[in-house]
Amino acid sequence: MSRHPLEEHFAECFVNSSVTPEQLHHIRQCLKCREELQQFEGMIALLRDTVRTGVDERLCERPSQLGRPAPAVRRLEHTPGLVWKWALAAAVVVSIGMLPLVFQSWQGRQGRRPASPGLNSDQDAAALMESINIHVSRDLPAPMEPLMLVVRQVQPKQ
Amino acid sequence: MKPTATTEFIPTGKVKPISEIENIESLVERYRTRVFRFIFASIRDLDTAETLTQDCFWKAHQHRSSFRGDCSVHTWLLRIAINLVRDHVRTKRFQFWKKAELVPSHELVNWPDCGISPEEQSDISDQVNTIWKASGSLSERQRTVFILRYIEDLEIHEIAESTGLSESSVNVHLVRAVRNIRRRLGATK
Numbered sequence: 001m002s003r004h005p006l007e008e009h010f011a012e013c014f015v016n017s018s019v020t021p022e023q024l025h026h027i028r029q030c031l032k033c034r035e036e037l038q039q040f041e042g043m044i045a046l047l048r049d050t051v052r053t054g055v056d057e058r059l060c061e062r063p064s065q066l067g068r069p070a071p072a073v074r075r076l077e078h079t080p081g082l083v084w085k086w087a088l089a090a091a092v093v094v095s096i097g098m099l100p101l102v103f104q105s106w107q108g109r110q111g112r113r114p115a116s117p118g119l120n121s122d123q124d125a126a127a128l129m130e131s132i133n134i135h136v137s138r139d140l141p142a143p144m145e146p147l148m149l150v151v152r153q154v155q156p157k158q
Numbered sequence: 159m160k161p162t163a164t165t166e167f168i169p170t171g172k173v174k175p176i177s178e179i180e181n182i183e184s185l186v187e188r189y190r191t192r193v194f195r196f197i198f199a200s201i202r203d204l205d206t207a208e209t210l211t212q213d214c215f216w217k218a219h220q221h222r223s224s225f226r227g228d229c230s231v232h233t234w235l236l237r238i239a240i241n242l243v244r245d246h247v248r249t250k251r252f253q254f255w256k257k258a259e260l261v262p263s264h265e266l267v268n269w270p271d272c273g274i275s276p277e278e279q280s281d282i283s284d285q286v287n288t289i290w291k292a293s294g295s296l297s298e299r300q301r302t303v304f305i306l307r308y309i310e311d312l313e314i315h316e317i318a319e320s321t322g323l324s325e326s327s328v329n330v331h332l333v334r335a336v337r338n339i340r341r342r343l344g345a346t347k
Contacts, residue, residue: 043285046285047286047289048308050286050290051198051290052195059190059194
């Protein structure tokens, strides 16, 4: 009886599973082993009492709604989580699908940019006015040309 | 001549307790505490435990016709509860962003003033808390078996019926659970 079986087989002895008669005999006789088992047993009993008392108290605080199962309401209670999951998954799929389109349109915008990106808006406006002026100064006299001819024809007679 | 109707004694344990299952209110009243306690001890979240307890009774009511009466109603309800807890744990693995507020054992109960000193109370509370935490870190099957045996006080054959395991398997899981808890206790001492 020099070796205590609890040192190696505590769990087996506590559960009372696959314990040899010799080990059982030792535990019955040995004060140290008995105390050790009783101490652990006491802790487990404390846990049991704690959980039981605690749960009883909680259940008294929360009146039961269990007697009235309402399937429609219950289904609604269950859906928000599911809807959110599906919505999130759908959003991810859609955004992944949109990526090529967004990339394409961005590339297109890059391609349509003017060749001289150094010009600012004032310079653009000035260049535009200049081209208009050139156009107007060249085009406006054209309709007046016949009138000028008449004027020239009239002038020598005076 | 063969008798047309049996007049033999039928053991009550094997008779399908139809009325007990049919009447949902009495079923809930009778088993609510035990089912809730098991689920709560398994997942340690009061709100989820309440929801799963509801689910358990709802499923029992839905599938009452499938109850063959080969086990007690309590065992049958526990079997449903075990499956619900297992499903919940598996689903929760994929919901890592959700954090449930788990109940520590010292919040579970206010120790009654029964003549023990605050130091003793604190010591007891620490011990219980350590076992509570240690049992929480067990594998799902070990925890289930441990709770059914030491919190629900079920016999090995009842645990075997509830979990669908053989009695020797239950014993093996129980031994491993106790060994792991003791290891944890040793580590904290």
